[in-house]
Amino acid sequence: MPELPEVETTVRSLNRLVGGLKIVDVWSNYNSPFHKAKRNIKNPRYFREFKKQIVGKKILAAKRRAKNILINLQSGQTILVHMKMSGHFLYGVFKQTAAGWTADKLIRKNDPFSRFIRLLFKLSNGKHLAFSDLRKFAKVFALPTKSIASHPDIKKLGPEPLAKNFSFKKFIDCLLKKPNGKIKQVLMSQEIISGIGNIYSDEILWSAGIHPLSKVGKTPRPPLQKAWAATKTILKKSISLSGDSASDFRGINGRKGGFQNCHRAYRETGKKCRKKGCAGVIAKIKLGGRSAHFCPVHQKYYD
Numbered sequence: 001m002p003e004l005p006e007v008e009t010t011v012r013s014l015n016r017l018v019g020g021l022k023i024v025d026v027w028s029n030y031n032s033p034f035h036k037a038k039r040n041i042k043n044p045r046y047f048r049e050f051k052k053q054i055v056g057k058k059i060l061a062a063k064r065r066a067k068n069i070l071i072n073l074q075s076g077q078t079i080l081v082h083m084k085m086s087g088h089f090l091y092g093v094f095k096q097t098a099a100g101w102t103a104d105k106l107i108r109k110n111d112p113f114s115r116f117i118r119l120l121f122k123l124s125n126g127k128h129l130a131f132s133d134l135r136k137f138a139k140v141f142a143l144p145t146k147s148i149a150s151h152p153d154i155k156k157l158g159p160e161p162l163a164k165n166f167s168f169k170k171f172i173d174c175l176l177k178k179p180n181g182k183i184k185q186v187l188m189s190q191e192i193i194s195g196i197g198n199i200y201s202d203e204i205l206w207s208a209g210i211h212p213l214s215k216v217g218k219t220p221r222p223p224l225q226k227a228w229a230a231t232k233t234i235l236k237k238s239i240s241l242s243g244d245s246a247s248d249f250r251g252i253n254g255r256k257g258g259f260q261n262c263h264r265a266y267r268e269t270g271k272k273c274r275k276k277g278c279a280g281v282i283a284k285i286k287l288g289g290r291s292a293h294f295c296p297v298h299q300k301y302y303d
């Protein structure tokens with residue numbers, strides 16, 4: 001699932017490429033019976049309403065809140081997109097064929113993750129902003145810009161870890177809302193801190209030397225301070241590399257990000273730990289239906 005750096009990468013590209021353009025038309029074939037009566041474009045009835053709200057409107061700017069993309073329109077409406085498991089935007093020229101929308105040469109046609117166009121915006125410059133979503137889990141709807149902060153999906157979110165005022169004290173205050181929680185799960189909890197998921201929690205804890213199952217309230221301050229610093233460094237590094245494409249995330253140009261080449265723990269199971277002087281081998285354990293990857297030697301367990 002795209003996490004903070006992948007969503008931030010997408011938002012920056014949207015601002016660069018589609019900011020100032022008008023939405024001329026919108027198409028979707030999401031159409032799912034499971035979304036009947038929901039305010040989500042997968043409900044065909046809602047999609048018609050969505051279309052009326054956004055067609056003819058100019059895109060002002062895209063913003064990010066946690067893992068949500070917020071596309072502000074001049075009309076005072078905002079399109080909220082949560083990419084969920086496999087969604088990503090692609091910008092270029094697409095052609096509609098019997099098999100669906102296919103991209104021009106700018107976007108790699110053979111990339112299996114970029115072939116599932118479920119939503120497509122036609123733009124005033126003749127190009128398209130398409131949305132590929134292999135697993136069809138994404139969430140897309142429009143809402144008045146002024147009501148974003150009070151929307152249930154946004155209101156519940158914890159602070160942004162890259163905000164300047166996200167101090168070590170704030171980090172500790174957030175984590176200690178769940179003193180008995182396992183630190184990996186608490187880091188990934190969007191109500192505690194926003195934007196961190198499976199990849200970055202593994203990398204942050206490897207860097208800080210904390211076992212993923214450690215109890216938050218029992219973990220001493222020095223390793224927590226390392227985790228706070230690592231959160232900022234690792235997320236920023238991934239943004240500078242245009243995100244992580246270990247899974248299906250692609251940039252808006254269809255290209256992969258680069259952070260998957262920097263993993264020290266995530267999906268490194270069986271490999272020698274790369275911490276200097278550490279003789280550990282990266283292990284994998286199950287944790288609440290997800291996997292945690294860690295080094296059993298230098299990552300200490302606090303309980």
Ligand SMILES: [Zn+2]
Pocket residue numbers: 273274275278279280281295296297298299
């Ligand atoms: Zn190690």
